[in-house]
Amino acid sequence: MWYKDRGWDYFVKYIRAIQVAFIALFLLLFLRLFQVQILKGFTFSERSRDNYLKRFIVPPNRGRIISSDGRTVAATYISYDLVSQGSLSAKIKNDVRAITGVSLKSMEDSLTRSLKKGEILKTLIRDLKGRPLIAMASVINEYPGLRIIKSPKRFYPHEHIFSHVTGYLSETLPDRARAMSYSYPGSLHGKSGLEKTFDSYLFGSPGGEIVEVTAAGDIIEVKGRVLPSTGDELSITVxxxxxxxxxxxxxxxxxxxxxxxxxxxxxxxxxxxxxxDPGAFGDDAAKVSFMMASPEMPLVNRIIQMKYPPGSVFKIITAASALNESAIDIDKKIDCQGIFKYGRMDFSCWKEKGHGEMDFMNGFAQSCNVYFYNTALETGVKNLSKYASMMGLDLNVLKDIQGELPTVIPTPAWKKKAHKRAWLPGDTINMGIGQGFLWLTPLQMALAVAGVANEGLIYRPYLVERIVAPDGRIEYEARPEQVKQYNLREGVFKLLKEAMRKVVTDGTGRVINIEGEEIYGKTGTAQNPSGDDHAWFVSFGGGELDDFTLTVVLEHGGKGAAVAGPVSRAIWEEYIKIKNEKI
Known part of the structure; x- marks a missing residue:
């Protein structure tokens, strides 16, 4: 035999090698068994538990947003979704299609989204309503694997009108959602407007069910249930x-x-x-894509996210600066022939034939550029910049809605740093009528106008009056907060207001001269380097109307009085009507 040929020693070595191999294999198996049973036993035990006990989230109802006159501007309504508790056969899908009229493709798309989100209850049909809902509900007991569940949906009754107040909801990135203690996978959160800033108040508390499932994911039994809590209600000032x-x-x-x-x-x-349409987010991807690509930029909040040259409404600042620094004599007349010559440069007045002789009151009321070119040079860029900041044009103080753009007040030092060029007299001339390097948001202009109306006192703008919990507790209540106070020499505010009143009674702003009402204003037509002029109109009330200031700008609108004026008048008339109804 072969071992006789090779010798007995070789045979013994062969047997011993086999023994060593078996021993090594046994040791490996023992070590692996020790690892699984002892070292990782707890981990696998917990994982096993997870395999048959699952938590199913029950979304909360998001809190309402209510206008100051009691109208609902954002609310939650209950829709109904058809969901699957486990695997679905082709027969069941075809039955559902026949009962509801929903296509198989639509159901497959919905199921795919549910699987991607890792949902325990796979959504077959979203927002089931009307006859299909009634038809499905009447036979639901014949399909133990299917359920009809309530699903809260956000609803905006006024759609576009309040869209930049409310904002909209959308799914949040997983990393950010994990940072929110109240969030859960797939939940919707505010992405803009009040929905974003006050998301934690509005959201509510999710409920849930602990369910026992099979390895295939089929629900066997509900082990426990926690009801969701509705979010807080926001009462707003609008x-x-x-x-x-x-x-x-x-x-x-x-x-x-x-x-x-x-x-x-x-x-x-x-x-x-x-x-x-804030309701389109989350349900209508095509509509959202259209809005995002629109050249009209409907998603941009122009009150705080667009900056415009202020044009002639800045003459309020120029006038305040000149009067307070005693840089001009209000009775001195300047002859306007339609052109102001400075060196080799010509600066035009908006009235080509000129205004003739203008003193301060008439120059302001008629918005004479030539008068204010002279005033700007007499006042100087240092004072123009100083008063622009002092009177609130660079304030960035809105908290209730996020995304406000900052404004930089131009100075010679700023121009040198930003443009590597020295400040020229022509820059001062342009700044005096609100042109050149100064661009600001409508809200910043509104704050400056409020400061003039309130004689140097500016309050933080706010939209949320109070937040009320579902049990009636007041979680938050707004209090007026002063953000700036400045003083002008005695009589300067009085002169400014007289000039702004004359704009309305005898000047460029007569369009808002409503009989029997005390309204002050200033028109503005801002030249735009990339298109048609922007139209401005700022105004505030006196007497019984001293609790109202208004700022209007129409992008590429044209003349302030002709375009922004009628919009302003329509708003003033509505405000007066509302105020009279309260008496």
Whole structure:
């Protein structure tokens, strides 16, 4: 035999090698068994438990947002989804298609989204309603693997009108969602507007069910249940009647309007046009894509996210600076022939034939550029910049809605740093009429106007009046907060107001001269280097109307009085009507 040929020693070595191999294999198996049973036993035990006990999230109802006149501007309604508790056969899918009329492709798409989100209950049909809902509900007991569940949906009754107030909801990135203690996978959170800033108040507390499932994912039994809690309710300062009137007055044209109570900072209307449909997010991807690609930029909040040259409304600042620094004699007349010559440069007045001789009151009321070119040079860039900042044009103080753009007040030092060029007299001339390097948001202009109306006192603008918990507890209540106070020499505010009143009674702003009412204003037509002029109109009330200031701008609108004026008048008339109804 072969071992006789190779010798006995070779045979013994062969047997011993086999023994060693078996021993090594046994040791490996023992070590692996020790690892699984002892070292990782707890981990596998917990994983085993997870395999048959699952938590199913029950979404909460998001809190309402209510206007100052009691109208609902954002609410939650209950829709119904058809969900699967386990695997679905082709027969069941075909039965559902026949009962509801929903296509198989739509159901497959919905199931795919559910699988991607890792949902325990796979959604077959979302927002089932009407006859299909009734038909499915009548036979649901014949399909033990199917359930009809309640699913909260956000609803915006006024759609575009309040879109930049409410904002919209969307799914949050997983990393950010994990940082929110109240969030859960797939939940919707505020992405803009009040929905974003006050998300933690509005969201509520999710409920849930602990369910026992098979390895295939089929639900066997509900082991426990926790009911969800509704979110808090936001009462806001915006009046729905004013908001609607202002939005309609824009007729779809791009622009912004913001009204405030200068005594408190309460925002009474907050319109950015065009608006958008906040309910489209989450359900209508095609509509969202269209809005995002639209050249009209409906998703941009023009009140705080667009900056414009202020044009002639800046003459309020130029006038205040000149008067307070005694840089001009208000009775001195300047002859306007339609052109102001400075060196080799010509600067035009908006009235080509000129205004003739203008003193301060008439120069302001008629918005004479030539008068203010002279005033700007007499006052100087140092004072123009100083008063622009002092009177609030660089304030960045809105908290209730995020995304406000900052404004830089131009100075010679700023120009040297930003443009590597020295400040020229022509820059001062342009700045005096609100042109050149100064660009600001409508809200910043509104704050400056509120400061003039309130004689140097500016309050933080706010939109949320109070937050109320479902049990009636007041979680938050707004209090007026002063953000700036400045003083002008005695009589300067009086002169400014007289000039702004003359704009309305005898000047460029006669369009808002409403009989029996005390309204002050200033028109503005801002030249735009990339298109048509922007139209401005700022105003505030006196007497019984001293709790209302209004700023209107129409993007590429043209002349301030001709275009922004009618919008302003429509809003003033609505406000006066509302105020009279309260008496």
């Amino acid at each position: 009046d729905s009647r004013l908001q609607k009137k202002a939005y309609e007055a824009f007729q779809g044209r791009p622009g912004a309007a913001v009204a405030m109570n200068p005594k408190t900072g309460a925002v009474l209307l907050f319109v950015s046009s065009p608006g958008f």
